[in-house]
Structures are given as C-alpha cells and as structure tokens.
Amino acid sequence: MFLYGQAEGVPVRTPQQERSRVTQARLLESTVECLVEHGWSGTTTTVVAARAGVSRGAQLHHYPTKSELVMAAVEHLAERRAAEIRQEAAVLPAGPQRLDRVVDMLAAAFTGPLFVAALEVWVAARTDPDLRAALVPLEARVGREMHRLAVDLLGADERAPGVREAVQATLDLLRGLGVANLLSDDTHRRQALLAAWKKQLAALPGLAGGALANL
Template identity: 65%
Template sequence: MTTTRVPQGERSRVMRQRLLEATVECLVEHGWSGTSTTLVSQRAGVSRGAQLHHFPTKSDLVLAAVAHLSEVRGEELRVAAASLPSGARRTRAVLEMFAEHFTSPVFAAALELWVAARTDAELRAAVGPLEQRVGREAHRIALDALGADESHPGVRELVQATLDLVRGLGLANTISDDAARRRRILDRWARTLDAALDPDAAPEAP
C-alpha cells in the first residue's frame, strides 16, 4: 500500500488554520481574558511546540486571528447574500441576513476583540483597519441586496443606518435573548426602507 505524503507546506497551512479556528472558538466560549495560547493549542489538537512555531506569542496568534476572523465574516455575508429570495419580502430577508450575522458566533468573537482593543494599542491598530474593511464590504453587500442606488441623496446614510441598527440589535442580544423584540423592529424597518428606497413600491405585508 502506497502512502501519499502530504507536502510540508500544506501540513503547515492546515495546522495554522486549525489554530486560528480554535482561537475564534475560544474567544466565543471563554472571552478575551479566558483565551490563552495553551487553551488554543489544546482546542486545536496541536502540540504546544507546534503552536509556538507558528505563533510565538499570544499577540502573534490573536493578530493573525483578527485577520482570519475578518475573512470569515465577509465570506459568511457573501454566501448568505447569494441565496436571498426575490420578490416582495426581499427587504425583510436582507435584514434577517444581517441580524443572523450580528448574532452569530463570529460576531461574538469580533466583539471580544473590540472590547479588548479599547485598552490595547497594538490590538487596536490591527482591529481598526480590518473592521473598516469588513464594514465597507457589509455596506456594499447591503446596497446590492437592497437594490439601492447611493447616488440618490440620503441613500448611503439610510443603508449605513440600517447596518448600525441591526448591529445594535445584535449587541443587545449578547446580554439576553432579544429575538422577539428584534423581529418586531425589523418588520417595521423593512417597511420603512421600502418606502424610503422606492416610494412607488407597494409596502410589504405586515
């Protein structure tokens, strides 16, 4: 029986990916203060020595996880946007897509990094630009999904207000299950958006 040898570069890539995914999982489950390089290596099933080879310090590991997390968040939104329905209920579906994103485990992990970055200059320097990139991508996805034309006055601000609203609802959900209130707010906001983006369109059914 012939055994296929996996190239060293591929093994290294897979191990690095496991460490980054384990870091995100630890941030979700244990928070920033409870996440350590030892815990991450155990979660990833990687030896301490191998983890130190890829990421010698917690700072190295977390900064790499920040970049990884931004990619995951962007990809999740792109995939979700590709499967949105068409028709009269599309606006509400767009809002639900973002609501699911802002209540997802990857958003919880990002939130842990935001809070930690407030008092950690090195982390803030890494988180800031990547969050701006994620924000721009989310704004572009929202524009496309809503069929909004931001060359019209006020449309850009309306779409950004939508993202800020749904993100805020996601933050509220970190304390307690806020699904019922969130659903009512998004039902109303969908009708508001339709009226504002296309005054001649028939409103969505309540």
C-alpha cells in the same frame, strides 16, 4: 501560496502547504470558539492550541502572539462569513421577500459567535494600546467590507438620496441589537423592531426590493 500552478482555478498546494492551511484554519476557528466561551482574558495561545489539537510549536510558528492570533481569527472568519452570506444571498429570489431575508441574514451575523468574539477583542483593545493600534486598520477594513456586502445584498444605489445613510444606519442598528443580545435572548424584541425597519427600507427609493424596484 499560488506559486505552484493552478488547475481549473484551484491553487495546487504542496502537502506541506495544505497541512499548514488546515492547521491555520483550525487555530483560527479555535480562537473564536475560545473567545466566545471564555472571553478575552480566558483566551490564551496555549488554550487555543490545545483546543485545536495543534502543537505549541506549530501555533508559535503560525501565530507567535495572542494579538496576531485573534486578529487573524477575526479577519479570516469575517471574510469567510461574508462569503457565506453572499453565497446564501445569491440564491434568494428577487421580489419584496428578498429585502426581508437579507436584513435577517445581516442581523444573524451581528448576533452570531463571530460578532461576540470580535466584540471581546474590540473591548480589550480599548485599554491595550498595542492591540488597539493594530486593530484600528482591521476594524476599518472589516467595516468597509460589511458596508459593501450590505450595499450589494440590498441592491442599494448609493447615489440615490438617503441610501448610503440608510445602509449605514442598518449596520449600526444591527450592531446595537447585537450588543442588546449579549446577556439575554433579545430575539422577540429584535424581530418586532426589524419588521418595522424593513418597512422603512422598503419605502426607500434606491433599494432593490425598495420603492423604486416596486414601481
């Protein structure tokens, strides 16, 4: 993809490559929308291609199977969402409000469409051995990236006692809250619970905005 030289750090693509990139992005976004709207069993490559306005031939060329399509979609959109969160977090002012906002941003990621789509795929993979085998390494990769994102955003010093566990617990808690939000709007309860959680985190030495940073 980067074979054709670069100008000011931006890869120059041939028109054909650019069309491919746009087609792929449209297919991956349609896949997530389709998973959110119709669930795993209602998501077919035909429905996704139609929704994306992409020919069946082009869809088959880029992602021959449903499994390849959904895995690429989850990975691509997880990366994009992580990049968006990093950008958003980069402009947050330092101070006690920062931890508050960062937890809210992470919580939003676990209640948004990408989480719902990923959960559809995860649950389907549980009883589909081929999909499961393909998904386990992707799950590990996305999990590590999410952990790294949380560590960076929280300014967490993982060498400080209890900090690594607190970051992990935050992500596991948010995943649980994401599931609790599946069938009915759990925002009210979630916000109250996260208010208490943020206080716990803020009291923890080893987090930026936490006890150490406030000294």
